Amino acid sequence: MSAAGHALALRGLSKRYGSFTAVADVSLEVGQGEFLTLLGPSGSGKTTILMCIAGFVEPSEGAILLDGRDITALPPERRDFGMVFQGYALFPHMTVAENVAFPLRVRKMGAAEREAKVRAALDLVQLAAFAERRPSQLSGGQQQRVALARALVFEPALLLLDEPLSALDKKLRAELQDELKALHRRIGRTFVNVTHDQEEALSLSDRVAILNHGRLIQQGAPAELYEAPRTRFVADFLGKSNFLAGTVQEAFAGGFAIGAGATRVVTAAAAPPALGSRALLSLRPEKMALLAEGETAENTVQGVIAGWSYLGAGYALNVETPDFGTLRVTLPTWNAPIAPREGLAVRLGWRAAASVPVLDDLDQDRAA
Amino acid sequence: MRRQDAGWWLLILPAFLLMTAFYVAPIAQVLAISFTEPAPGLGNYERLFTSESVQRVIVTTLRICILTTAISLLLGYVLSYRIALAGAAAQRWWILAVLVPLWISVLVRAFAWVTLLRRQGLVNETLIATGIITEPLALVWNEFGIVVGMVHYMVPYAVLPMLASMREIDPRLLAAARGLGASRITIFAKIFLPLSMPGLLAAGVLVFIFSLGFYITPALLGGGKTLMVAEWIGLQILDLLRWGLGTMMATMLVVAILATLAIFARIVDLRRIFGGGGA
Amino acid sequence: MMAHRPGWFARISAGVVALYLLLPISIIIPVSMTDQRFLSLPKQGLSLQHYVTVLFSPEWLGSIWQSFLIALAATGLAVVSGTLCAIGCWRLARRSTDLLRALMLLPIIIPSIVYAIGAYRYFAGLDLLDRFLGVALAHGVTGIPYVVITVSTALAAFDPRLEQAARGMGASLSQTLRWVILPRIMPGILSGGIFAFIHSWDELVIVLFIASRDVFTLPRRIWDGINENLDPAMAAVAVLLVVFTTGLLLLDLALRRRRAE
Ligand SMILES: Nc1ncnc2c1ncn2[C@@H]1O[C@H](COP(=O)(O)OP(=O)(O)OP(=O)(O)O)[C@@H](O)[C@H]1O
Numbered sequence: 001m002s003a004a005g006h007a008l009a010l011r012g013l014s015k016r017y018g019s020f021t022a023v024a025d026v027s028l029e030v031g032q033g034e035f036l037t038l039l040g041p042s043g044s045g046k047t048t049i050l051m052c053i054a055g056f057v058e059p060s061e062g063a064i065l066l067d068g069r070d071i072t073a074l075p076p077e078r079r080d081f082g083m084v085f086q087g088y089a090l091f092p093h094m095t096v097a098e099n100v101a102f103p104l105r106v107r108k109m110g111a112a113e114r115e116a117k118v119r120a121a122l123d124l125v126q127l128a129a130f131a132e133r134r135p136s137q138l139s140g141g142q143q144q145r146v147a148l149a150r151a152l153v154f155e156p157a158l159l160l161l162d163e164p165l166s167a168l169d170k171k172l173r174a175e176l177q178d179e180l181k182a183l184h185r186r187i188g189r190t191f192v193n194v195t196h197d198q199e200e201a202l203s204l205s206d207r208v209a210i211l212n213h214g215r216l217i218q219q220g221a222p223a224e225l226y227e228a229p230r231t232r233f234v235a236d237f238l239g240k241s242n243f244l245a246g247t248v249q250e251a252f253a254g255g256f257a258i259g260a261g262a263t264r265v266v267t268a269a270a271a272p273p274a275l276g277s278r279a280l281l282s283l284r285p286e287k288m289a290l291l292a293e294g295e296t297a298e299n300t301v302q303g304v305i306a307g308w309s310y311l312g313a314g315y316a317l318n319v320e321t322p323d324f325g326t327l328r329v330t331l332p333t334w335n336a337p338i339a340p341r342e343g344l345a346v347r348l349g350w351r352a353a354a355s356v357p358v359l360d361d362l363d364q365d366r367a368a
Numbered sequence: 369m370r371r372q373d374a375g376w377w378l379l380i381l382p383a384f385l386l387m388t389a390f391y392v393a394p395i396a397q398v399l400a401i402s403f404t405e406p407a408p409g410l411g412n413y414e415r416l417f418t419s420e421s422v423q424r425v426i427v428t429t430l431r432i433c434i435l436t437t438a439i440s441l442l443l444g445y446v447l448s449y450r451i452a453l454a455g456a457a458a459q460r461w462w463i464l465a466v467l468v469p470l471w472i473s474v475l476v477r478a479f480a481w482v483t484l485l486r487r488q489g490l491v492n493e494t495l496i497a498t499g500i501i502t503e504p505l506a507l508v509w510n511e512f513g514i515v516v517g518m519v520h521y522m523v524p525y526a527v528l529p530m531l532a533s534m535r536e537i538d539p540r541l542l543a544a545a546r547g548l549g550a551s552r553i554t555i556f557a558k559i560f561l562p563l564s565m566p567g568l569l570a571a572g573v574l575v576f577i578f579s580l581g582f583y584i585t586p587a588l589l590g591g592g593k594t595l596m597v598a599e600w601i602g603l604q605i606l607d608l609l610r611w612g613l614g615t616m617m618a619t620m621l622v623v624a625i626l627a628t629l630a631i632f633a634r635i636v637d638l639r640r641i642f643g644g645g646g647a
Numbered sequence: 648m649m650a651h652r653p654g655w656f657a658r659i660s661a662g663v664v665a666l667y668l669l670l671p672i673s674i675i676i677p678v679s680m681t682d683q684r685f686l687s688l689p690k691q692g693l694s695l696q697h698y699v700t701v702l703f704s705p706e707w708l709g710s711i712w713q714s715f716l717i718a719l720a721a722t723g724l725a726v727v728s729g730t731l732c733a734i735g736c737w738r739l740a741r742r743s744t745d746l747l748r749a750l751m752l753l754p755i756i757i758p759s760i761v762y763a764i765g766a767y768r769y770f771a772g773l774d775l776l777d778r779f780l781g782v783a784l785a786h787g788v789t790g791i792p793y794v795v796i797t798v799s800t801a802l803a804a805f806d807p808r809l810e811q812a813a814r815g816m817g818a819s820l821s822q823t824l825r826w827v828i829l830p831r832i833m834p835g836i837l838s839g840g841i842f843a844f845i846h847s848w849d850e851l852v853i854v855l856f857i858a859s860r861d862v863f864t865l866p867r868r869i870w871d872g873i874n875e876n877l878d879p880a881m882a883a884v885a886v887l888l889v890v891f892t893t894g895l896l897l898l899d900l901a902l903r904r905r906r907a908e
């Protein structure tokens with residue numbers, strides 16, 4: 001399996017059902033051999049976008065380009081994409097081998113060649129021993145791998161996956177995530193994956209596109225999205241985040257400061273907003289530290305522990321502050337400077353770059 | 369996608385063409401003839417108001433249909449009630465007992481009734497042999513025979529929709545009412561009957577519209593003396609060659625059936641009547 | 648909690664209704680085996696002479712064979728067109744196809760007599776009266792609703808994503824039909840076929856109008872028999888017919904049970 005993947009581009013894709021807009025003006029590029037994940041809450045339009053790419057749903061507007069060629073009007077059976085459906089959609093009246101052979105059979109491939117390819121595909125997903133079983137006799141994880149083998153056997157240059165792991169339990173999901181990632185490396189094809197599981201998106205993808213209410217909110221490498229969320233929704237949906245609201249008090253080269261009550265917080269930003277305007281900062285719980293007596297940081301805040309819990313690898317503290325309400329802080333257990341206790345007064349500190357200015361899109365959300 | 373849908377539309381095409389060319393067209397022609405023969409206009413429909421024989425046929429048909437529907441509903445309801453409350457294994461046998469008559473040729477059934485009910489038939493012979501009567505009773509080739517045969521044909525049709533709606537009744541509801549001390553009659557009147565009403569209505573519509581156009585049973589068991597609409601139409605066309613009159617009555621028959629359906633479509637889910645076709 | 652069971656009144660009256668349904672049909676069995684020359688219960692002993700009469704009569708055999716061939720052709724017509732139509736309507740699923748499906752149900756709503764006189768006139772123009780083809784066509788189109796209903800029911804349980812999966816893997820429409828859809832709904836198609844067959848096999852009203860001498864089906868011969876000479880041979884034919892229909896129904900039941908498993 002060597003052919004390189006295709007490059008895919010969506011241009012201003014929209015899909016309306018009556019007056020309801022399921023997908024609104026989405027533009028995306030997926031590079032050759034890239035692993036892109038569409039991430040979003042339920043009903044955000046992920047499946048609809050994937051179905052447009054596969055050709056099962058006709059876009060209301062916009063174009064789909066494959067290596068620069070417009071394929072918007074091409075019927076699904078002529079697109080040659082592999083697809084793993086939400087729920088797998090294995091043919092219940094065929095054996096595993098027959099299921100996997102199906103795409104080859106429709107391509108009228110000779111029996112000998114077909115058998116060899118089916119065997120190779122089943123080997124790839126480690127299911128050679130199950131070739132003669134029916135899908136109903138397999139576990140969820142095995143069915144998922146049959147679906148994968150069936151999608152890969154005809155060597156499609158583009159593989160579409162709709163929540164391939166969502167029906168599995170947590171442990172199996174982690175295992176298959178690794179397998180999927182290894183598979184992607186090995187065969188070097190373009191994958192477009194859909195999920196509403198943010199961990200899966202972060203660990204698998206080269207690039208993640210975040211959707212909400214049918215709109216593309218932000219796209220980029222997982223680390224980029226996590227470290228520099230552009231909006232409140234992204235910061236909240238990918239991992240956990242605290243939000244600090246205040247008024248812009250001062251601007252300087254490479255950053256600005258906001259004030260809320262008696263507290264001042266500095267942040268790094270390329271283009272500071274106007275003085276006196278409202279601003280919102282996102283601050284990850286793991287990016288704060290408990291400061292010892294006399295220790296300083298770019299930003300510091302006083303607070304009292306209102307509650308805490310032990311999570312094994314770390315502690316989670318709820319720290320009550322006068323100006324920002326309750327802040328969630330996580331500390332690694334192994335080098336926590338204190339033993340947490342309710343009522344304990346603490347001082348939190350973090351670097352300017354850790355508090356990231358974000359657009360407050362929650363109001364828009366409520367309106368939408 | 370419109371273009372991709374073309375293939376699926378193509379699948380519908382053979383049935384559509386066959387249906388249009390060999391079913392709808394002949395029937396449309398019937399409707400047309402009723403306005404054109406023997407002379408163009410509404411002449412045939414005037415007979416509805418002027419001809420006594422036309423009116424007699426309509427009245428007879430309605431009388432027999434209403435009687436048939438009422439009796440079929442009663443008997444069918446009793447049967448459905450029994451089936452719905454039977455255990456799973458017993459239900460299968462009961463349903464078979466309903467389905468077999470449903471699919472047995474209407475001719476065979478009419479023949480069986482003639483065998484039983486005619487003057488030298490088994491019923492009369494038995495009654496005479498046991499001395500209950502001395503003269504054979506006129507049980508067939510009259511309205512009584514028609515109703516007996518039609519009800520026999522219609523009961524299974526009445527059972528199916530009623531049974532379907534009774535099966536939707538949660539059995540725990542009945543058991544719970546029992547546990548609260550309700551009597552059998554109270555449970556039936558207050559819970560079972562109201563909940564099975566949709567099925568009862570659907571069965572009523574079904575039996576009534578099937579009865580309206582019934583041909584074979586009335587023809588065989590009515591002995592030519594009691595004419596229902598279908599047989600009367602046949603007579604006009606085959607023996608009297610009065611196409612205009614026959615097609616007028618056929619049109620009225622179709623109108624009556626569609627009107628009944630249209631009226632009850634508001635109250636009854638038509639899917640109950642015609643099975644999973646709309647599912 | 649104990650299940651609610653019917654009381655004695657319901658039990659007895661239901662039993663009576665069941666007898667009313669089944670007894671008349673069963674009574675023809677002893678009548679068909681009577682040793683008398685007229686319609687009656689057997690007096691001295693059972694006799695199969697009337698079955699012999701039927702099974703060695705070229706008229707009866709000819710009608711049975713003709714009915715069988717017509718039913719076969721009509722079933723073929725109804726099954727092929729009805730199945731494809733049900734699949735198309737299922738997949739397109741919009742208002743217009745709902746209307747189409749309602750159109751396909753017309754033959755069980757509109758009385759046969761109306762169609763029969765229409766076909767009598769219409770088929771005369773096409774020179775289809777008293778012809779095998781004419782009767783097969785008429786029985787075929789009127790058998791379509793049975794197929795449409797059973798196949799639609801089977802399709803309601805079919806996962807539409809299987810069809811998408813097949814198309815997505817490059818299968819053409821005909822490949823998807825042959826390899827994915829039809830195998831899954833085969834029991835429904837067979838059921839529809841059985842009902843369409845019984846429909847044609849028993850159909851009389853249309854035949855009375857569009858056939859006369861050359862096409863003389865079994866129901867037509869029975870009809871003449873009942874109207875002209877009520878003899879025990881008629882009972883023998885009736886029993887044969889009942890056995891045949893019941894056999895087909897049991898076959899359908901067995902198919903349904905297999906589908907349920
Ligand atoms: N055929 C349709 N007709 C009308 N609305 C639809 C249709 N298909 C999808 N929608 C709507 O479009 C929106 C997006 O649906 P979509 O299936 O793409 O969501 P999703 O992101 O895949 O959600 P999930 O995570 O639950 O699978 C939903 O609000 C849905 O109700």
Ligand SMILES: [Mg+2]
Pocket residue numbers: 046047048086
């Ligand atoms: Mg989805």
